[in-house]
Amino acid sequence: MxxxxxxxxxxxxxxxxxxxxxxxxxxxxxxxxxxxxxxxxxxxxxxxxxxxxxxxxxxxxxxxxxxxxxxxxxxxxxxxxxxxxxxxxxxxxxxxxxxxxxxxxxxxxxxxxxxxxxxxxxxxxxxxxxxxxxxxxxxxxxxxxxxxxxxxxxxxPAVRSFLAFAYLPGPETLxxxxxxxxxxxxxxxxxxxxxxxxxFWEPAEHTGDRSAREHAQRLRELLESATARRLPAGEPVAVLLSGGIDSSLVTALATKLHEHPVRSYSIGFDGTTPNELAYSGLVATHCHTEHRVLTVPGTAVADRLAHTVSLLDCPVGDPLTVPNLLLAEAAAADGATTILNGEGGDPVFGGPKNLPMLIFELFRDEAAPEARARAYLDSYRKCHGDLPVLLTPGVLAELSDAPPLTDLLTPYLRPGRMNGLLNQLLHTNLRTKGAHHILTKVERLTAASGVEGRAPLFDRAVIDYSFRIPANLKLAGTTEKWILKEAVRDLLPATIVDRPKSGMRVPVQQWLTGPLADLGNDLLFGPSARARDLFRADTLRAWLRGDGSLLPRHGGKLWLVLTLELWLRSFEVGP
The missing domain is CATH 3.60.20.10 (Aminohydrolase, N-terminal nucleophile (Ntn) domain)
Structure with a gap:
């Protein structure tokens, strides 16, 4: 590109x-x-x-x-x-x-x-x-x-935003x-x-009197149209297949609608980390794709991390960036020019972030709109709550007059364009994480590999229609993305459609104490980081030791800091 x-x-x-x-x-x-x-x-x-x-x-x-x-x-x-x-x-x-x-x-x-x-x-x-x-x-x-x-x-201020969100959710850059x-x-x-x-475009909330079956039928038509328009003419297409409902339905629609071979790609990691390869293999067999599993060792992540981070206009605190790049390169090596993905299902139809937010709404004791924004921010479980002990006193002093991070979220999380709470949450997901994390990561990593990444679930017409569907059909009780699953139920095994979202377990902790240990120590405590003086070394050392943590969550926070330091070095940003 x-x-x-x-x-x-x-x-x-x-x-x-x-x-x-x-x-x-x-x-x-x-x-x-x-x-x-x-x-x-x-x-x-x-x-x-x-x-x-x-x-x-x-x-x-x-x-x-x-x-x-x-x-x-x-x-x-x-x-x-x-x-x-x-x-x-x-x-x-x-x-x-x-x-x-x-x-x-x-x-x-x-x-x-x-x-x-x-x-x-x-x-x-x-x-x-x-x-x-x-x-x-x-x-x-x-x-x-x-x-x-x-x-x-x-x-x-953008450093603070990145540490809280793991991406930058608005117009600011680093x-x-x-x-x-x-x-x-x-x-x-x-x-x-x-x-x-x-x-010139912003999704709007609409209500109608269609039945659940009619909504599912109309959504299916739009999904088929969105997928068909993104298929490359006259050549095979690649699909990133995780085994979840979103990538599985895109794979199934591609094989149904495309007259050329569909090649699916999945990733796994060495070691004992739980994975979804059994489910992606089931979908590949069911859809008769040419399937390839790419095993990514921690050494490969260590070797390619700096280069991968340098490709991004904003660092992304997602440990799947290197595996995503390797998958795109594998598809390109097999001759693909277009690679479809299942991104968009969560921000458009209701993923795992929405249920805890709805529970918060039932029990919150503060009426201010900022309370909802703070709860949304905390649900990321990144470094928002750690900023007072993570950032150095000098940085905290300079940020003392910066606008609160909730200002980035409050416009979406109050009545206005969207009046229903679930639609407000989906609108927030779409305009923050969707636009500034998911899509930008896909575009940069696929383009760097010489292929074009396309996301049918982020189709404009599909998004518009999602805000016409009643909330109780998108989140039916505790079943997330219910209407999306009903729209494609006939295309996939029930094992795939009805299983709860589990996500891919990435062995970040193993990488940081293994192949990335030396690089991590150099980046976190080396001369460049000391000169920049953004982070307290005692906090980072405590996280590396796992102090005060019953669950291994410090790895994800260290990954954010490590990724940020690599990006700053790549862009030659000094103190």
């Missing part, structure tokens, strides 16, 4: 692009576009339509529908998806963006403004910054980090002055420094 930069400038825009590490490709008005040579891929433009010029990464799944809308004004049938999306914007404005179904990040030169567009759910990333009277935007945070005009450095465009948004950057943000 190509990475690109866009600049809005009044002085020698082509030189600004060269200074950021790219070749000047075109100049329109005050805007300049450039591709970055260090991340090659298929062409991302520029595209010109009328008075508009754009550059971007665009994959559309409903190109035929958009052409019908444009009629005789549509560009040639063999044009790039980026040009088609630009034509829709030129004709219909933001309504044309809302009508698109796909993965896209687009920068448009429109008069004296630079218009930034990010797809509905956040499958592609887009960042922007302003320095010395100029705007810059890029799909790569590293590209903006290299922009000489930008005086940036570590953004401490680099001061660089912000991320939110999904479903259109930003207008003006030469005077002002910004106008428009929302």
């Amino acid at each position: 190509s990475r690109w930069c866009a600049f809005l400038t009044e002085h020698d825009p082509a030189a600004q692009v060269r200074a950021a590490g790219g070749d000047p490709v075109s100049v329109s008005g005050r805007s300049a576009f450039g591709l970055l040579h260090d991340e090659p891929g298929r062409a991302a433009g520029p595209f010109t339509w009328g008075d508009l010029t754009a550059i971007g990464e665009v994959t559309l799944f409903n190109a035929a529908e958009l052409r019908r809308r444009l009629g005789r004004d549509a560009p040639p049938p063999d044009c790039a998806d980026g040009l088609l999306l630009l034509a829709c914007y030129a004709r219909f404005g933001t309504a044309g963006l809302a009508a698109a179904d796909g993965m896209f990040a687009l920068a448009i030169s429109e008069g004296t403004e630079l218009v930034l567009v990010r797809d509905h759910v956040g499958a592609r990333t887009l960042f922007h910054a302003r320095a010395r009277g100029h705007w810059a935007a890029a799909t790569s945070l590293r590209a903006l980090r290299r922009w000489p005009a930008l005086d940036t450095g570590l953004h401490l 680099l001061r002055g660089i912000h991320e465009v939110l999904p479903g948004r259109c930003l207008r950057l003006r030469p005077d420094g002002s910004v106008d943000e428009q929302t």
Whole structure:
């Protein structure tokens, strides 16, 4: 996948692009576009339509529908998806963006403004910054980090957010002055420094009088359509298969709808850690896929961790990042160009985080909206409660005036766009973890392997419909994702459909005391970490010893700190 930069400038825009590490490709008005040579891929433009010029990464799944809308004004049938999306914007404005179904990040030169567009759910990333009277935007945070005009450095509030969430749930990044465009948004950057943000898509809550059976039937139709539109034409497709309901239903739909071979990939770990390989093997046999199991030893994680973290625009406190990259590389080595996944089932239809939140709602004794946000934050069980003993006194002092972390959640967790509590929780999951952890991780790791990751359960129409389904059909008693399971019950063995979610057990503790022990000690207590002075060494040493822990939960917290330190080193972020 190509990475690109866009600049809005009044002085020698082509030189600004060269200074950021790219070749000047075109100049329109005050805007300049450039591709970055260090991340090659298929062409991302520029595209010109009328008075508009754009550059971007665009994959559309409903190109035929958009052409019908444009009629005789549509560009040639063999044009790039980026040009088609630009034509829709030129004709219909933001309504044309809302009508698109796909993965896209687009920068448009429109008069004296630079218009930034990010797809509905956040499958592609887009960042922007302003320095010395100029705007810059890029799909790569590293590209903006290299922009000489930008005086940036570590953004401490983002460090706190990362430790609490294990990702960054909003527009902030770890680099001061660089912000991320939110999904479903259109930003207008003006030469005077002002910004106008428009929302072209946000899911909305609706109610209807359909029966459970009718809801299941309609959902099945949408799932089949979403999967079919993401299948590559004329070639085999790969599927990441964990053995859970979400990846299993995508595998089953792919084998039903695709006329070419479906290859499924699962991961396991050495040692005695519980795994789901028996279930993924059952689904592969049931669906007759070409199945491959990749065993990931701890030594491989140690060898590839630094490289994997360097691929991410924001570190992700997910120990499956290296295994995910290895799976994508395996699929690419087998000739795949497209790899489907089951991501999206939990944030869209109700996963394990929602039940404890509903229990909290029954027993909470504080009416303030912030109470619900604090409970949601605590449910992550990361480092939120440990910040007073984890961060050094100097860092805590600098963060004393920072806005509370609950500000990132409260807008979703109060009546407004969503009035039902479960829908509020799902909306929060979709717009935070879905957009800033799940999808961005998938995009970066698959693109780095030369394949395109696609998530049918994050389909725009599927998401819209999920908020039309009554809450008691999504969480039926204690049964999570009930309606989703009913929609695909005929496709899979009952053992898969009816088993509770267990998740994959990743042997983080074994890695930290085994193949990652030396690297971990160097990163956590070495000169670079000491100079940065973010964390208290006594707390980290106590966690390494497992002090005060009845359950081995310190491994996950250490993983966050370790991942963050690797990322900061990769991006050369000093104290």
